Amino acid sequence: MAFEIPKIHYTGKIKEITIGAGDKTATVGGRDCYPFHLFEGNMPHEPIIAMEIWDMEPDTWPEAAIEPFKDVISDPPAWAKKCVEEYGARIIVVQLKSTDPNGEDRPVDEAADLAKKIVDAVPVPVVFWGTAINEKDEQVLKKIAEVCEGENLSLSPVEEAIHKGVGASALGYKHTVVASTPIDINLVKQLNILLGNLGVQDEHLLVDSTTGGLGYGIEYAYSVMERITQAGLTQEDDKLQIPIINNLGNEIWKCKEASLPKEEMPTMGEPGRRAILMEAVGAVCYLLAGSDILIMRHPESIKLAREMINDLMAEN
Amino acid sequence: MALTGIQIFKLLPKTNCKECGHPTCLAFAMALASGKAELASCPYVSDEAKDQLAEASAPPVRPMQIGAGDRSFKIGGETVLFRHEKTFLGPPGIGVLVSTDTDEGTLAEKLKVWDTFQFERVGFNLRPELVAIKDANGDSGKFAALAKKVADESNFCLVLMSEDVGVMKAGIDASIDRKPVIYAATKDNVDDMGALAKEKGLPLAIKADDMDGLMELTGKLTGMGLKDLILDSNSRTVRRAFEDQICLRREAIMKKNRALGFPAITFPCEMADNLDKETVIASMFIAKYAGIIILSDFIGESLFPLLVERLNIYTDPQRPMTVEQGIYEINGPDENSPVCITTNFALTYFIVSAEIDASRVPSWLLIMDTEGLSVMTAWAAGKFVGDAVGIFVNKSGIFDKVKHKKLIIPGYAASISGDLEEEVKDSEVLIGPRDAAQITKFLKEFGG
Numbered sequence: 124m125a126f127e128i129p130k131i132h133y134t135g136k137i138k139e140i141t142i143g144a145g146d147k148t149a150t151v152g153g154r155d156c157y158p159f160h161l162f163e164g165n166m167p168h169e170p171i172i173a174m175e176i177w178d179m180e181p182d183t184w185p186e187a188a189i190e191p192f193k194d195v196i197s198d199p200p201a202w203a204k205k206c207v208e209e210y211g212a213r214i215i216v217v218q219l220k221s222t223d224p225n226g227e228d229r230p231v232d233e234a235a236d237l238a239k240k241i242v243d244a245v246p247v248p249v250v251f252w253g254t255a256i257n258e259k260d261e262q263v264l265k266k267i268a269e270v271c272e273g274e275n276l277s278l279s280p281v282e283e284a285i286h287k288g289v290g291a292s293a294l295g296y297k298h299t300v301v302a303s304t305p306i307d308i309n310l311v312k313q314l315n316i317l318l319g320n321l322g323v324q325d326e327h328l329l330v331d332s333t334t335g336g337l338g339y340g341i342e343y344a345y346s347v348m349e350r351i352t353q354a355g356l357t358q359e360d361d362k363l364q365i366p367i368i369n370n371l372g373n374e375i376w377k378c379k380e381a382s383l384p385k386e387e388m389p390t391m392g393e394p395g396r397r398a399i400l401m402e403a404v405g406a407v408c409y410l411l412a413g414s415d416i417l418i419m420r421h422p423e424s425i426k427l428a429r430e431m432i433n434d435l436m437a438e439n
Numbered sequence: 440m441a442l443t444g445i446q447i448f449k450l451l452p453k454t455n456c457k458e459c460g461h462p463t464c465l466a467f468a469m470a471l472a473s474g475k476a477e478l479a480s481c482p483y484v485s486d487e488a489k490d491q492l493a494e495a496s497a498p499p500v501r502p503m504q505i506g507a508g509d510r511s512f513k514i515g516g517e518t519v520l521f522r523h524e525k526t527f528l529g530p531p532g533i534g535v536l537v538s539t540d541t542d543e544g545t546l547a548e549k550l551k552v553w554d555t556f557q558f559e560r561v562g563f564n565l566r567p568e569l570v571a572i573k574d575a576n577g578d579s580g581k582f583a584a585l586a587k588k589v590a591d592e593s594n595f596c597l598v599l600m601s602e603d604v605g606v607m608k609a610g611i612d613a614s615i616d617r618k619p620v621i622y623a624a625t626k627d628n629v630d631d632m633g634a635l636a637k638e639k640g641l642p643l644a645i646k647a648d649d650m651d652g653l654m655e656l657t658g659k660l661t662g663m664g665l666k667d668l669i670l671d672s673n674s675r676t677v678r679r680a681f682e683d684q685i686c687l688r689r690e691a692i693m694k695k696n697r698a699l700g701f702p703a704i705t706f707p708c709e710m711a712d713n714l715d716k717e718t719v720i721a722s723m724f725i726a727k728y729a730g731i732i733i734l735s736d737f738i739g740e741s742l743f744p745l746l747v748e749r750l751n752i753y754t755d756p757q758r759p760m761t762v763e764q765g766i767y768e769i770n771g772p773d774e775n776s777p778v779c780i781t782t783n784f785a786l787t788y789f790i791v792s793a794e795i796d797a798s799r800v801p802s803w804l805l806i807m808d809t810e811g812l813s814v815m816t817a818w819a820a821g822k823f824v825g826d827a828v829g830i831f832v833n834k835s836g837i838f839d840k841v842k843h844k845k846l847i848i849p850g851y852a853a854s855i856s857g858d859l860e861e862e863v864k865d866s867e868v869l870i871g872p873r874d875a876a877q878i879t880k881f882l883k884e885f886g887g
C-alpha cells in the first residue's frame with residue numbers, strides 16, 4: 124500500500140465570504156483544512172492578493188514602490204484602474220491616508236466623494252482602510268458607507284471602540300466589516316461576538332488580527348493566525364472561522380530596511396529588489412499562516428506571491 | 440516520545456532503596472516523567488533500561504550538530520508542529536551551491552563576498568552557514584581540490600554532493616576538519632556511503648523518491664549504527680516539497696515514527712530558474728520545517744529577508760524579544776536635542792527608532808528595561824510608571840549629555856507625566872504621540 128501522510132481530523136471550516144456586489148465580487152474562504160494542505164482537504168477559493176492604492180500621493184514611499192505607478196500616483200481612480208487593468212488586481216484596497224488628523228486631515232465629505240469615484244472607476248470590490256485613529260475613522264467610514272450604499276465594500280479597521288457606529292452603518296448600507304484587533308486570539312473572538320450581537324452576520328465579516336512587518340512582529344501575527352486557524356478548524360470555534368485579511372504592503376514598505384540606501388549598508392544590496400523580496404517573503408509567511416486576502420504593493424512581489432499560490436495549488 | 444511515570448517505573452529496580460532521594464521507585468519515576476529528576480540519580484538502573492529510557496525521551500526529530508568551527512550549527516530537536524505550541528529549536532542552515540564546474544578565480548571572489556553577508560539584529564549575528572559542493576563530472580581530484588579550497592578560504596560549513604563513493608571519500612579527506620555533511624546515500628550506494636559516514640563520523644544525507652524509500656534507507660543505516668541522518672525526499676515541485684515537509688514532521692511528531700524522525704535538506708536551487716523565486720520557495724521551507732536549505736547564489740537582497748524570517752520564526756513565542764536598556768543616539772544628537780523615552784520590547788524599539796531615524800531630527804532615545812513589555816502593557820503592569828521611569832532617567836546619565844530637562848514620553852503613558860515630573864527634578868514632560876507613525880510630525884514641531 125502506498126504511504127499516506129498522517130491526517131489531521133478537522134471539524135470546522137472557514138466561512139465563505141463574498142465581498143463586493145453585483146458583477147464586482149470576490150469570494151474567499153470555504154477552506155476546510157490548514158492552508159494549502161490539499162492532501163487532506165479543500166480550498167475552493169485560493170487566497171487573493173489585493174492591491175493597495177493611497178487616496179493621496181504617497182509622501183513616504185521609496186522610489187522602487189512609486190516607479191510602477193508614477194503615471195497615476197496623484198490620481199487615485201486612475202491608479203486603481205491601472206492596478207486592475209495592468210496588474211490584474213481582483214480587489215482594490217484604498218488606504219485613506221489623506222484623512223489622517225495629524226496629516227492632511229482631509230474633511231469627511233471630500234474623502235467620501237473621492238471614495239465613490241474610486242469605487243465607480245473599477246470593476247472589482249473595494250476595501251477602505253482608515254488610519255486607525257478611531258474618531259476620524261468612524262466618521263469617514265460611516266460616510267463612505269452611506270455614499271456607496273449597497274456596494275458591499277469592506278470597511279477597515281473596525282476596532283472595538285468604533286464597532287457599534289461603523290457596524291451599524293455597515294448593516295444599514297449593506298457593507299462588510301473588517302474586525303480589527305491587536306495581536307490576541309481572544310480579542311479577535313470577542314470583537315466578532317460583539318459585532319454578531321450588533322447584528323452583523325458572519326457573511327459580512329473579515330478579520331484583521333494585526334499584520335507585522337518582516338522583522339517587526341511578523342512572528343506574533345503569524346502565530347496568532349495559526350492559532351485562529353487551529354481553533355476554527357479543529358476546535359469548532361465558529362467565531363474563529365472568519366477569513367483573515369492582512370495589510371502587508373503597508374507594513375513591509377515602511378520598515379527602515381525597505382528603503383535603506385545601498386551606500387549605507389552595501390551587504391543588503393539594492394533597496395528596490397530587497398524590499399520586493401521582503402514583501403514576497405512576508406507574503407509567503409502570511410499565506411502559510413492562513414491569510415485569505417493579502418494586501419500588497421509592488422507588482423513584482425505580487426507576481427512572486429501569485430506564482431507561489433499557483434505552485435502550492437498545482438495538481439500533484 | 441516521552442514515557443509516562445508508570446512506563447518508566449517498569450524499567451526501575453523496584454527496590455525502593457531511596458538512594459535517589461525519592462521515597463520509592465514509583466515516586467522517582469513520576470519525577471523523571473515530569474522532568475524534575477535525572478536518571479543518573481539512581482545508581483542501580485540497568486544499562487539496558489538506560490538505553491530504553493534515553494531512546495524514549497529523545498526528541499522525535501533527531502537533533503544534530505552540523506559542521507565544525509565558527510559557523511557550525513544545530514538542527515532538528517523539534518517537538519511540535521506549530522511554533523505557538525513550543526519554540527522551534529533548530530533554525531535551518533542556509534547554504535549556497537558551487538560545482539566543480541565553477542571557475543576558481545570567481546569562486547575565490549565569491550567566497551569573500553559571501554563572508555560579508557552578516558547582519559546584526561537585536562544582539563544576533565544573522566548569516567548563512569553553508570557551502571554545498573557539487574561533483575559535476577566524477578573527477579575526484581577536482582572535487583577534493585574544491586572542498587579544500589572552500590574549507591581553507593572560508594569558515595563555511597560544507598555539504599559534499601556526490602553519489603560516487605570514491606569521489607566523496609576524496610572530498611571528505613580534503614575537508615574532514617570542517618565535518619562536512621555527506622550528500623547523498625541512495626539505494627544504489629547505501630552500503631558504501633553508510634560505511635564511509637560511519638568510519639568518518641559524519642552526518643549522512645539520504646535521497647529517495649518517496650517516504651517508503653526513505654524509511655528503507657534510514658532503517659538500514661540506523662541498523663549499521665548511524666545516528667545523524669538527513670532526509671531528501673527528492674521532490675522538486677513546490678506543492679510536493681511542501682507536502683513532504685508536512686508529512687515528515689507529522690510522521691515524527693504524531694506517529695512517533697523514528698524512521699522519518701530526521702531533519703530534511705531542501706534545494707530551492709533546483710526548484711526555480713531565478714533567485715527571486717528560489718527566495719520565496721526558501722521562505723516556505725523556513726516556515727515549514729526544513730533543516731538545510733540550499734540556494735543557487737547568495738545576494739544581500741535575498742539573504743536579508745530570509746535570515747530575518749528565520750530569526751522571527753525561530754524565536755521563543757512566549758518570550759518577547761528585547762533590546763538593551765540604555766541611551767541610543769539617532770541622527771547624531773547634541774546637547775539641545777529632544778529626549779524620547781520608551782520600553783525595551785524589541786518591536787517598540789524598532790518601530791520608534793525607525794520613525795525617529797526617518798524624521799531626520801537628531802534625537803536621544805532612552806530605552807528602559809520593562810522585561811520586553813510594550814508601552815501599554817508595561818504601564819498596565821506597573822513597570823512603566825512615573826517613579827520607575829524617573830529613577831531610570833536619573834540614573835541613565837542622559838543629563839550629562841543634554842542641557843535641557845524636557846522628556847518626551849509615549850502617548851499611551853500620558854498619565855505618568857505628573858509622577859515623572861516629580862521624580863526628575865526640574866523636568867518638563869511632554870506627551871508624545873500614541874502612534875509611532877506620528878513621531879516625525881511631533882519631532883519636527885518640537886524642533887521648530
Ligand code: SF4
Nearest residue numbers: 455456457459464481
Ligand atoms: S535509587 Fe533507584 S532503586 Fe533506589 S529508590 Fe530510587 S529509583 Fe528505586
